[in-house]
Amino acid sequence: VALPAGFDPRDVIARKRDGQDVPAGDLRAFVLGYAAGDVPDYVAAAFLMAAFVNGLSGAETAELTRAMVDSGETLPLAGIDRPKIDKHSTGGVSDGVTLVFAPLAAELGLAVAKLSGRGLGHTGGTLDKLESIPGLRTDLAPEELERQVELVGCAVAGQSKDLVPADGALYSLRDATATVASVPLIAASVMSKKLAVGSDLILLDVKAGSGAFMKTPEHAAELARSCVELASYWGRRARAAVTDMSQPLGTAIGNALEVAEAVRLLKGEARGRLRELSVAFATEALTEVGGVEREVARSKAERALDSGEAAERFRRMIEAQGGDPRVVDDPDGILPRARVRRDVHGEGPGVLVTVDAEALGRAAASLGAGRARKGDAIDPAVGIEFLPKVGAGGGGDERIAVVHARDDPSAEAAAGQVLAALTMGQDAVQVPPLVFGWYGSEVHEGPGGPDERR
């Protein structure tokens, strides 16, 4: 792709620099030119900073996103008949929703073809978690992915490099130039990957709190609105929830540990916020695209877990991806286990007032569960089970965590990090809600609708 004749990328930068809107065609030429290597990194970096400081309008964000999608191939998933649900989380600690949601939604008659990412920094990644299951592959070719979803109802795979190549390049550039924390740029990054895949409903889990990128529900809501607005603009249906990440969502932080917890939840053997949120997303999906009453949908989801049917669906998914299906029967026996297990006990009476969830995520990453840089190796077995929830327990000398480590010194260090991440108190504590709110896209069908706008 060569730049259009007479097109000067500096005109795009100058407009954004001066707080003006960039015409759609120019913005498109700029982004496609960048993806093709005709607009150099330093030119794109100046644009990103101008956009960071002066903002992007809704129309500009939509055009940026569309151009990012058009920088690569798409995955229409046209051969799948069942309602297709895509789901994305902005990242958190002990955020195993996808592991539970995908087989659960499949069991409810929906199709989930999920392209996932790897963990970075204090947040985990679904691919890393699934790959702790012996034999399991996530490098599915598009045809393979589609065939598996037709047969099993769900599949979780890594994103191909040909899908939205501009996103990877822009993200690396933003990371290097202090331009990550911009709502329109984040929304464009998230939604470009969702718009590139065919789906009937996009569900977004925008995390807010100490373990999330967005530290407050208000800031998360801004991103949620921006994402669903983008979906509307391109005629796609989306629902975004702002959910609590002021503490770990489940009780496991670490790859094999999180798979084991997901198995227990899918078998109906465990309760808690991770189950609640997985059910909430399944309910939302079934209500939105299945035409099912909300309460009926919720009952169906609860039943699929309690009956063990969702776990059987997970077994089929694992088997289809080459993994050892016995992990559903005996997760502790099949999944890799860390050599050292060390209990952590509370240091005094009281209730848990706040947790620094990011610090817990970093503690698990230090054990080897996560990576500081893209491409670092991880250890699937290590991690932290963190048991108390805000407003309840954690006091006295009860066991509050179990550190799974490669050796004693790293276990010792992690135990200290766990204790340092807690704030205890004596007074009653307001328990944060699990879901702060839902935001929906408005989709206008008919002339001027999806096909025309695209």
Add this chain to the structure above:
Amino acid sequence: VALPAGFDPRDVIARKRDGQDVPAGDLRAFVLGYAAGDVPDYVAAAFLMAAFVNGLSGAETAELTRAMVDSGETLPLAGIDRPKIDKHSTGGVSDGVTLVFAPLAAELGLAVAKLSGRGLGHTGGTLDKLESIPGLRTDLAPEELERQVELVGCAVAGQSKDLVPADGALYSLRDATATVASVPLIAASVMSKKLAVGSDLILLDVKAGSGAFMKTPEHAAELARSCVELASYWGRRARAAVTDMSQPLGTAIGNALEVAEAVRLLKGEARGRLRELSVAFATEALTEVGGVEREVARSKAERALDSGEAAERFRRMIEAQGGDPRVVDDPDGILPRARVRRDVHGEGPGVLVTVDAEALGRAAASLGAGRARKGDAIDPAVGIEFLPKVGAGGGGDERIAVVHARDDPSAEAAAGQVLAALTMGQDAVQVPPLVFGWYGSEVHEGPGGPDERR
């Protein structure tokens, strides 16, 4: 130069992005890291855009400038006993002040060791002009330059690549990223090159008007103040004049043509605004560092021109740099001449109201006198003599210009461009002043003065 341990260039960007001041040490590490190749272009580009949009404080601009100077070698000129004057123009059309000023100041007992640049876009460059003199060299080594100034009192040479290397790199990056038009960034660029050379007085000619980078005197004054403030900060004496560039300063636009005009002025054979401004700068220099009364200084400068002594000094400078000294006796005979000369006549009665000086500069550049890109070849012979001044003449069918061209089609095109650049009227016209104002640095000597601060 490796980056300091623990230094993350993104912290510098993030502060400027958020409108905060960058600590001096961090800014210095960033600039020196960029000059050394340890901070990549795209990281510097993001910083430049943040600085463009959110501005730089006086202290930040000073630190940026100092780090730019320290990115390379300096030229102390310690062996020169006479008062050393440096002079810089922000660039204009028919701006031959340096050609006249350097020998004139030398004749008045001052020393001018001038590092000059080449023309770009619609503005000319002193090196290009001088090199139209057969044999003349501008690639003087530092020792050569210093020796010539000791012997002759003046020398004009190209800037070594080892002097302020960060400036060339940053300028190219600003050009590519729409971050040129920032007062602090321009001031840092201009003053870094002046601070790197030893001088007792820095004279700045900040042009304002249609042929200048700064289109209004107010905007030019902002740059003038920023430059002298920078000089103060580093304990250096500077005087900046905001001068008119709403029309060509002299009557010649083009390299050999401007040298011929300078010879006529140096011999006292011509009058006009170019002479006036050259005398104004010489007067300022002699008053500031020579301890001479202003009116006395002015008389001395006028006399040096009218007596032909300044022209003799120019002859010695040319000879010292290997050029043909007979250019002083017979400029038209020695300098290269264009094959085609074409007179341009006025199109009707009236007086000249405004001139688009930039358009005239571009017309001359189109003939081959200037370059669109660095490194383009130029033709020393071509150009435009533009005779009328705002508020006087240009009407009727009198001759207003002579186009010097390589061929008839380019002469024809330039003639059209000249006529299109004029606005004629019937009413009396306010003639713009030659000098809008002078701005001076405050220099505090003694403890905490120049040496300590540096």
